[in-house]
Amino acid sequence: MGGPRILFAIAVAAFAAGGALAQTNGSRTGVPARDEPRVETVARGLVHPWSLAFLPDGRMLVTERPGRLRIVDRDGRLSAPLAGVPAVHTGGQAGLFDVVLDPNFASDRTLYLSYMEPRRGGSGVAVARAVLRQDDRGLDDVRVIFRAEPTVRGDANLGSRLAFGRDGMLFVTVGDRFTYRDQAQNLANDLGKIIRIAPDGSVPRDNPFVGRAGARPEIWDYGHRNPEAAAIDPASGVLWTVEHGPRGGDEVNIERPSRNYGWPVITYGIDYNGEKIGIGTHKAGMEQPIHYWDPSIAPSGMAFYTGSLFPAWRGSLFVGALKAEMLVRLTLAGDRVTGEEHLLRRSVGQRIRDVRQGPDSALYLLTDEAAGRVLKLVPAR
Numbered sequence: 001m002g003g004p005r006i007l008f009a010i011a012v013a014a015f016a017a018g019g020a021l022a023q024t025n026g027s028r029t030g031v032p033a034r035d036e037p038r039v040e041t042v043a044r045g046l047v048h049p050w051s052l053a054f055l056p057d058g059r060m061l062v063t064e065r066p067g068r069l070r071i072v073d074r075d076g077r078l079s080a081p082l083a084g085v086p087a088v089h090t091g092g093q094a095g096l097f098d099v100v101l102d103p104n105f106a107s108d109r110t111l112y113l114s115y116m117e118p119r120r121g122g123s124g125v126a127v128a129r130a131v132l133r134q135d136d137r138g139l140d141d142v143r144v145i146f147r148a149e150p151t152v153r154g155d156a157n158l159g160s161r162l163a164f165g166r167d168g169m170l171f172v173t174v175g176d177r178f179t180y181r182d183q184a185q186n187l188a189n190d191l192g193k194i195i196r197i198a199p200d201g202s203v204p205r206d207n208p209f210v211g212r213a214g215a216r217p218e219i220w221d222y223g224h225r226n227p228e229a230a231a232i233d234p235a236s237g238v239l240w241t242v243e244h245g246p247r248g249g250d251e252v253n254i255e256r257p258s259r260n261y262g263w264p265v266i267t268y269g270i271d272y273n274g275e276k277i278g279i280g281t282h283k284a285g286m287e288q289p290i291h292y293w294d295p296s297i298a299p300s301g302m303a304f305y306t307g308s309l310f311p312a313w314r315g316s317l318f319v320g321a322l323k324a325e326m327l328v329r330l331t332l333a334g335d336r337v338t339g340e341e342h343l344l345r346r347s348v349g350q351r352i353r354d355v356r357q358g359p360d361s362a363l364y365l366l367t368d369e370a371a372g373r374v375l376k377l378v379p380a381r
Contacts, residue, residue, distance in 0.1 A: 037310070037377040039347050042364070043076040046372040051098040051301075051354050056106050058359055061132075062366070062374065065095035069113070071136055072374060083138030086128050089118040092155025098162045100170075102199060109134075110199075114160040114172065117144070122153040125160050125174050125190075129199065145201030146218070148174045148190040157181075157244070161230035166237040169204055170197050171220065171255075173227035173241060181264045184223050187215035192263060194227070194241070194255050196220040208258035223261035223286065227253075229302035229319065235334075242302050242319055245269035246277060248294035252319075253287065254335060262286035268294055291330065291337040298323035300368070301354035307361025310379065320352030322368060327352055327377075348375065 048065040052072075055061060060072040067088040068081040088096045094116040102110035109132045117126035125148040130139035159175035176184045176192035184192025187209060195218045196207055209215035220239075227243035239255040249269025253261055265278045266286055282288070293299070301320035305313045317330040317337075325348070331339040344352070353368035363377040 035380060036343060036347055037363075038380050039344065040376045040378060041076075041373050042376050043072045043078060043374040044371065045078060046070070046366075046374070047370060048095070048368055049353060049366040049372040049374070050096065050368070052356055052364060052366055052374065053099045053101050053111070054356070054359055055101075060364075060374065061099050061101075061111070063096045063099050063113070064372075065097070066090055067096045067115075069096065069099065069139075076374070079136070082132075082136075084130065084142055085139060086113065086115060086126070086142060086144070087118060089116040089123040089155075093158055094123065094155040097158070097160035100162045100164060103164055103168055111139075112145075112162055112170065112199075114162050116155075116158060116160075117147065119151045122151045123155075124148045124151050125158060125172070127162065127170075127172055127197075127201075129201070145199075146172060146195065146197055148172075148195070149216075150189055150191075152177050152180060152191075154178050154180070157226040159224070159227050159243075161228060161241070163230040163232055163239060165196075165232060165239065168199065170199055171195065171230060171239050172197065173224070173230050173243075175226040175228075176224070176263065181225065184225065184263050185260070185265065187212075187219060187222060190216060190219070192224045193222045194220040194224065194239070220257055221255055221259045221261065223259075223263050223265070224253075225263045225267075228300040231302050231304055231317075234304050234306050235315075240302070240304075240317070242299040244298060244300075245292070245294075245296055246271055247274075248296050250293040250296050250299050251289035252291040252317075252330070252337065253289050256287070260286050261289075268292045269296065290335060291340075296323060297321040297326075297328065298351075299328070301352065301356075301366070303355045303357050303363070305357055305363070307357055309361035310363075318355045318363060320355045320365065322351040322353065325349050325351055327355065327363075327365065 050063045053061045071079040096115045098114040127146040130142040154177045156178040157175035159173035161173045163171045172195040203217045210217045227241040229242035246269040249267045319328040326345040327343040329341040351368040354366040365375040
């Protein structure tokens with residue numbers, strides 16, 4: 001066990017160290033934004049907030065990694081932690097993660113949470129479905145609808161983003177759990193996979209591996225390291241993800257059914273000890289990212305911008321960066337990334353965990369800090 005522990009320590013040190021940022025995907029180079037938006041603090045006092053979701057009345061549900069779910073009023077006031085949140089395994093990167101509303105939330109008040117579930121012999125990514133009480137003080141009818149298998153030990157590379165497709169099916173990202181990276185190529189488990197389930201947890205009949213011997217039917221595609229961002233492209237309706245590479249090789253991917261995205265056979269990164277991973281960057285039958293970063297920016301949280309508050313940004317993809325402490329704007333032409341712009345490195349200078357477009361067309365961010373904040377981006381005066 002000494003080897004994995006040493007490698008994990010090296011990984012943590014490399015992740016914390018930061019370093020110069022360079023973008024080497026083709027000829028594009030990330031550049032600072034010329035006209036920075038104005039940053040407003042909406043709420044303070046959150047402990048490592050991980051995800052936010054807008055309620056129909058404009059308030060926000062916000063998860064905190066230690067295991068709390070709160071409501072943030074429009075004036076920034078934090079509610080007490082809501083009752084009924086499932087028990088979570090914490091430590092390292094583990095805790096309470098994503099929150100998304102059911103497409104019919106306005107009528108049924110149903111929501112979904114992803115989290116690390118404590119289990120005998122370790123832990124695993126789980127998704128719970130629940131109903132927000134009418135008094136907004138807690139959750140009722142909490143039921144686990146998905147448990148990633150197998151149960152293992154380790155608190156890194158957990159994935160855990162949620163996204164509803166246009167057809168009402170729920171996507172769940174699951175990381176490789178760091179020391180189990182080879183399992184990302186094994187269809188007999190959920191590690192390093194994109195999962196697709198119905199809102200009740202059942203497996204859709206049109207999933208690509210349904211009926212295939214030796215493959216778990218909930219798998220949509222595979223070969224991922226640590227996808228911590230997921231969003232549906234409003235133009236195509238297809239799922240996009242962003243995932244952490246090791247030392248370098250963070251990726252933007254378009255998720256197609258049954259495809260193999262290569263990890264750890266191919267990657268644009270290297271191991272934390274400086275050694276090569278896999279066979280290189282390409283292999284027949286394995287997908288290429290549409291964009292990557294080297295060195296790593298440690299991406300987490302993403303949103304396609306469709307609003308009217310920033311007309312020049314319409315159609316862009318925004319990605320939060322943890323290690324690089326900035327917001328990245330990617331310009332798109334269909335399925336291609338055509339440019340990259342770096343925002344907020346000086347004005348915020350904190351780890352950006354989540355990115356969401358609000359009902360007012362502003363961009364909202366979460367800072368992954370012990371004294372975390374909800375930030376709002378509006379046009380400069």
